[in-house]
Amino acid sequence: MRTKSMKFRYLLLWSLLLFQGVTLAWASVKEVPVDELQPTRAQRQSTLIILKVIDEYHYKKHSLDDEMSRAILNRYLDTLDPNKSFFLQDDIDRFNVISDRLDDDLKEARLNSAFSVFRVYRQRIDERVKHALQLLERDYDFTIDESYQFDRENSPWAADQAEMDELWRKKVKSDILSLKLKDKPLDEIRSTLRKRYQGIQRRTHQMDSDDIFQVFINSYTLSLEPHTSYMSPRVSENFDISMRLSLEGIGAVLKNENEYTVVQRTVVGGPAALSGQVNPGDRIIGVAQGVDGDMEDVIGWRLQDVVELIRGAKGTTVRLQLLPEEEGSAGRSKTVTLVRNQIRLEDQAAKKFVIDGLGNMGNIRIGVIDIPAFYRDFQGYSKGDKDFTSTTRDVRKLIRELEQEGVDGIVIDLRENGGGSLVEATELTGLFIPSGPVVQVKNASGDLDVETDPDPEQVYTGPLAVLVDRHSASASEIFAGAIQDYRRGIIIGEPTFGKGTVQTLVDLGRFVRYGEKNLGRLRLTMAQFFRVNGGSTQFKGVVPDIEYPSAVQSDDLGERSLDNSLPWAKIKPVNYQVEGLGSLEPYRRMHQLRIKDDPGFIYLSQLEAMRKEVKAQDTVSLLERDREIEWNQREERRKAEKNRFLMAIGRDPEPEDAAEDSHAEPIDDEDDPVSRIMLNEAAHILADYIGGNARAAMVN
Structure with missing residues (x-):
């Protein structure tokens, strides 16, 4: 039932169009004297407004207490020094004095502690860069068997200056070796690294009071969940520019x-x-x-x-x-x-093609509709343009064309589709179901809004499959989840991203009557999506009916990889009419048997194995011979696996002398053999289903 205000509904319709990355602090162009790094009245005012807005409108209810205070400090330190390359354990011990009082400081808009921490950070940067520049002038022996831990996220802080010096000695040596293996001369290597290290110092010195405040206040917002963040006035202005230039x-x-x-x-x-x-x-x-x-x-x-x-x-x-x-x-x-x-809107438009020769008799034709994004020309719609661009309009036309071409079934390809318009996700679902609800939206007050198919016409009633991957998110998950709940089609591929929350931008100045009103903006998580069966698309994503072997439920992918993600949740289902898709077990077995020795899926499995190996590695050798062997082995393995796949499908292998500096020519996914691995199998699965139903009909 519709209990939400029209204002909330308006925000909801636009929220899926907002950016999904966390905005980080942007340094100004001049060096800021250290004595100017002090909190301002406007920042204290912003702090009180942010706390009030989050308390009243944020979807996740929380307590700003000592436990949250410790989490804020840890995130602040992690944001400043994520690889533990600057702060010493003594610094952390001193900072821990404020770990239980940051909650009270925020409530009273006291920001001095956060600025004190930053001033220490800036001092440590200066010390490390000075030391690194001295280390650059040394001669290094790359025949000594030692290693460098490049990922120190889970390591303890350096106990003292001597341990930090040793960490940086190995870092500088590793940086030199990496460039040396690229055949760079020593003078060029030193010049490159000198600029790199001095750049760290320069950019830190360019951070002003607004930058520090943004980093600190986001240490609070991101301790709630990963999609709520603050943008300072200057970053807000640049966000507007970037949105205008985003295409x-x-x-x-x-x-x-x-x-x-x-x-x-x-x-x-x-x-x-x-x-x-x-x-x-x-x-x-x-x-x-x-x-x-x-x-x-x-x-x-x-x-x-x-x-x-x-x-x-x-x-x-x-x-x-x-x-x-x-x-x-x-x-x-x-x-x-x-x-x-x-990047034109038409470049993102849905497109179609046909895969022939499927099924036991080779007589089944599967139409493919590739939907890269859920796009909608809101400006054209608001002007009353009857032919405004829309995903649903384009797909409706493509369905009719495919039916005229005599396809036996359709695969909707949502791989790499990061979402877009909620309106389009709802209306597109309506093309494949007779009528009914598509998604439930629950706001911070517990009010529910049910988005319903607005058109009673079911445009396509034939066999349907939806192909998804780990990058299918947001609106893609709404569509795939609804198709799965209605048992209208077969969901195939990998578990989706798991982005099931709704954000909006709040201008903090609207809460101020007098004085400074340019206080920046808050990107606020205000609602969560739930499927018609009551389950959320959040965190778990949509789990396919038939999962590919490349499917991984890994902590380093999707929403599961983000700190403080909202958990999966369930509410009451709504009334909807389930269709008779039948058991998919026979087609799951046929799929598993077919891909057992399939060169494409073997290649994808190898790629995933290599990705996991690299992700698990946090240390590299400082032996030049071993580092070069590791480089060559990894490249040879990658190329061998790719060529084994290409030759197995009758394609030419990659050239041995492929240039490192390549001019990228546009490619067509339809002709990309790697892109077609998952898609071709989805077409085979749907063809199996069509053939199975045809045989069942003959028996009956």
């Missing part, structure tokens, strides 16, 4: 992870996605302008600074030096050349 550039959503800028996802239709060479999990370690500009080392840079380097006008060239996810932090990089371009 021009390379088309990649980036995040900050330790010292690296990491590709979170690529935008369909953008140069990065079309290249086929920029993938989620890749780390950007260098950026260069034009085809021959100098490569700027960006390790240790802040996210916004890297974004500014990558962003540019349509038609211009940018080169990215990438450390692929499967290479690990000390692996071999590659350089990809991209031409910035405008």
Whole structure:
């Protein structure tokens, strides 16, 4: 029943269009004197408003107490020094004095403690950089058998100065070795690393009072759950600019992870996605302008600074030096050349094609509809344009075309679909069900809104499958969950991302009558999605009816990888009419038998195994011989597995002399053999189902 206000409903419809990455502090361009690092009246005012808004409207109810206070301090320290490379244990012991009082400080808008911690951090940065520059001038012996732990997230803080010095000696030695193995001369290596270390110091000195406040207050918001965050006035302004420019550039959503800028996802239709060479999990370690500009080392840079380097006008060239996810932090990089371009709405439009020759008799045709995003031209809709662009409109047309082409069933491909418009997810579901509810939305007050199929026409009644993967999120999960609950189609693939919450942006200035009103904005989690069966899409995602062997319920993937994620939950189901899909067990067995020796699925399993191995590694050898062997073995293994798959399907292997610096040419997923592995099998599964029903009908 509809008990929510119209205001909440309006926020809900727009909320899925907001960005999903956490905005980090953005440093100003000039050095800030340390004595200016003091909290302001506006920040104290913002603190009180943020606490009030969260207390009244945040979906998760919590207590701002001593336990939360300790969590805030730990997150603040982790944000400043995630790899435990600067603070000493003595510093942590001193900070622990405030660990039980930060909750009271926040309630009273006392921010001095947070600024005191930052001033110590800035001092430690200066000490470490000075020491690192001295270490750069040493000569190192790479025949000594020792190792460097590059991932110290779960390690203890350095006990004293001597232990920290030893950590940095190995870090500098490892950094030198990584560049040495790329055949860089020593002078160039020292110059590159000198700029890298000095850049850390420079960017820290450029952080002003607003930057520090943002980092600290987000240590509170992110201790609640991972999608609530504060943007300072300057970052809010840049967010608006980035949203206006978001459809021009390379088309990649980036995040900050330790010292690296990491590709979170690529935008369909953008140069990065079309290249086929920029993938989620890749780390950007260098950026260069034009085809021959100098490569700027960006390790240790802040996210916004890297974004500014990558962003540019349509038609211009940018080169990215990438450390692929499967290479690990000390692996071999590659350089990809991209031409910035405008990402048009039509580039993200749904498309179709047909897979022929399926089934025992080879006479079954399966239509595929690839939906990269749930797009909707809200501006055209608000103007009353009868032909405004919409996912549902496009898919309706594609269904009719496929039926005219005589397909026996349809696969909806939602892989890599990160979501979009809730309206479109609801209306698209309506094309495949007679009528009924699609998703339930519960707000912080416990009010429920049920989004219902607005059109009684069922456009397609034939056999249906939905293909999902670990990157299918939000609106994709709403659609897939509804199709599964109604037993309208077979859900195939990997468990989805698990993003089942709704966010909106709150302008803090609206709560101020007089004085400064530019206080920044709060991205607030205000509601949660629930399927019509009562289960949430949050955390667990949608678990397919037929899971692929590459499917992993891993803690480093999806919502499960984020700290303080809201747990899976269940509410009362709503009334809906389940269809007769029947038992899927026979088709699950046929699928397992078919892929047992399938070269494509063997290749995907090998890729997942390599990803896990790299993810589990936190130490590298400082022996030049061993490091080079490890690089070569990993590359040879990757190439051997890829070529084994390509040759098994009759394709030419990768050339032995493939250039490291490659100009990325657009690729078509329809012709990409790796992309087709999962899709072809989904078509086979649906063909099995169609054939099984046909045989059953003949018997009856």
